[in-house]
Amino acid sequence: MKISVIGGTGPQGLGIAKRLAIAGEDVIVGSRKEEKALKIVNETIDELKDYDISLEGMANEDAAKNGDILIMTVPLVAQAPTLKTIKEFVGDKVFIDATVPLETAIGGSPKRCIGICEGSAAERTQALLKGTGAKVVCAFCNISNSLLLNIPNDIDCDCLIAGDYQDAKDISMELINKIPGVKCIDAGPLERSRMIEQITPLLIALNIKYKSQFGGLRITGIDSK
Numbered sequence: 001m002k003i004s005v006i007g008g009t010g011p012q013g014l015g016i017a018k019r020l021a022i023a024g025e026d027v028i029v030g031s032r033k034e035e036k037a038l039k040i041v042n043e044t045i046d047e048l049k050d051y052d053i054s055l056e057g058m059a060n061e062d063a064a065k066n067g068d069i070l071i072m073t074v075p076l077v078a079q080a081p082t083l084k085t086i087k088e089f090v091g092d093k094v095f096i097d098a099t100v101p102l103e104t105a106i107g108g109s110p111k112r113c114i115g116i117c118e119g120s121a122a123e124r125t126q127a128l129l130k131g132t133g134a135k136v137v138c139a140f141c142n143i144s145n146s147l148l149l150n151i152p153n154d155i156d157c158d159c160l161i162a163g164d165y166q167d168a169k170d171i172s173m174e175l176i177n178k179i180p181g182v183k184c185i186d187a188g189p190l191e192r193s194r195m196i197e198q199i200t201p202l203l204i205a206l207n208i209k210y211k212s213q214f215g216g217l218r219i220t221g222i223d224s225k
């Protein structure tokens, strides 16, 4: 089972790639440029030399083709162009989308989201992948790259996920729960991604206000396992 991170060269994607690789998964880091992916993967293997990891670098198209589970970590402006390049390779795979529609996409504040016609970025991904059979799951929106890259520390956070396909959510939860400290919570159908994505600018605002990089989310009183 291979996990491909599309746009995996940025902090969010690389943080997820590192955590999943350390957890024992075979991970592919995707980029628009194969050379960039290879360079970052080589640096990462060197950085994580104390761990026995399986990490490869590829162009996004090859990463989409070779991955069994796809995770997309690109900014909102790159969402549609990226999906266009990989759409033919997505098929009916589980497609985890971490996109948050921050207002920064139009030069605005990271403390606000912009409105998306489809309802949320994840619903837009599902719409843009129409005809492929892709099973989109919204996840990782509320876990910051600072936490993901803070290796080897555990991540003291819940990961709210949403999606319309229970099998895809079950596979995603099993995968994400391998990251030490993270507890996945199934928030329901994909339309709940509207609320999940909106939590991110709140967390960013709280991190700025309280001068932290590690603010995250825990839901209490629920046994989701």
Ligand SMILES: NC(=O)c1ccc[n+]([C@@H]2O[C@H](COP(=O)([O-])OP(=O)(O)OC[C@H]3O[C@@H](n4cnc5c(N)ncnc54)[C@H](OP(=O)(O)O)[C@@H]3O)[C@@H](O)[C@H]2O)c1
Binding pocket: 007, 008, 009, 010, 011, 012, 013, 030, 031, 032, 033, 036, 037, 072, 073, 074, 075, 076, 077, 078, 081, 082, 098, 099, 100, 101, 102, 140, 141, 142, 143, 144, 145, 146, 200
């Ligand atoms: N950063 C966080 O803490 C965090 C937390 C929760 C959710 N998220 C979400 O995760 C996603 C990725 O976040 P990030 O901070 O890692 O983003 P980023 O660094 O801005 O971008 C990630 C990767 O996307 C590709 N990319 C950037 N601009 C592009 C463009 N115009 N067209 C095509 N590809 C482009 C680049 O890869 P190549 O140049 O290699 O192709 C880049 O390394 C975003 O949607 C963000 O809202 C981030």
